Amino acid sequence: MKKRPSILGTLIFAAVFFIAGLMTYKHITKPIAEEAEASKDWPTVQGTVTHAELTKSRDNDGNDMYSANIRYNYVVDGNSFNSSNIKTVDGSTSMKSSVKKTLKKYAKGTKVAVHYDPEFPNTAVLETGTSFLFGLLLKLPLLFCAVSVLMVFSLFKRLLFG
Template sequence: MRLLWGFLHVLCAVIAAVGVVFLGAGLKQLWRASRTQRWPTAPGKVISTDELMHLRKVPEGEGGGSRLLYEAQVHYEYTVGRVLIGSTRVRVTPSETSSEARSQATLARYPPGQELRVFYNPEDPTESVLEPGAHPLDFVRAGVGGTLVLVAGAAPLIARWFAARL
């Protein structure tokens, strides 16, 4: 029985460690995304748009094969001071998606020739976004990490509760 409890504690420690890594990375990503809302803006213009398709290999443990991902790429230019800067970044987080409709919706929001406000990092004006702030999918990594930490903390307690009932 001690061996089983030892295994359970080691397993929970590993799950908690993975959860802490995911939670830390997710919170860092959310912090970076929320920081963009305070960035100054500059006038900009959409130059062109493209929809890129990426074929990604799926690991064997997740079924293998490949997966098609779509990326809405918006080429825009903006001026900070007297410097003309070009970029393709819509959000802080990558814009790849498995949904072609979501990619098309992003492209539809930014037709070529459209004038817009570009949010840029005052410390590095070449870092910019069109859509500042955190978006719903940005919370996934932190949510998964938090869930793993909670499961790892609750599992030994639940196991002890069941063991006491036997």
């Protein structure tokens, strides 16, 4: 006879799963998504790329990872700033060709449109918003919440209908 998990154990596991998903979304991924979305409405000034190079590193599995190391200067209300943010969330990739494309777009000396946070002008990006796939990734913690709700529904269904 197959032993089923206890009701209390299932409820505790579902609650922990739900709370972990909700807290991760609320305190980590939601603020990232909100800043990325807000960047679409930030004012724009012209800036100049002062540094552009390909950076190579290794991930935990020893795979080569690449990122674009770009720095640019810009002026807001007479104050000079510099930044290295391409997007609100930058990262590395295993696709070297993608990074080379970015470096070509933002070569040293290139004039660029810099989108800056009007409340904190030292915060700036070259590309606003986020990609569709990254947007989905930011919603992943909500999947934990959904799974926990399904676990509870499944438990009640089993209790009510056998």
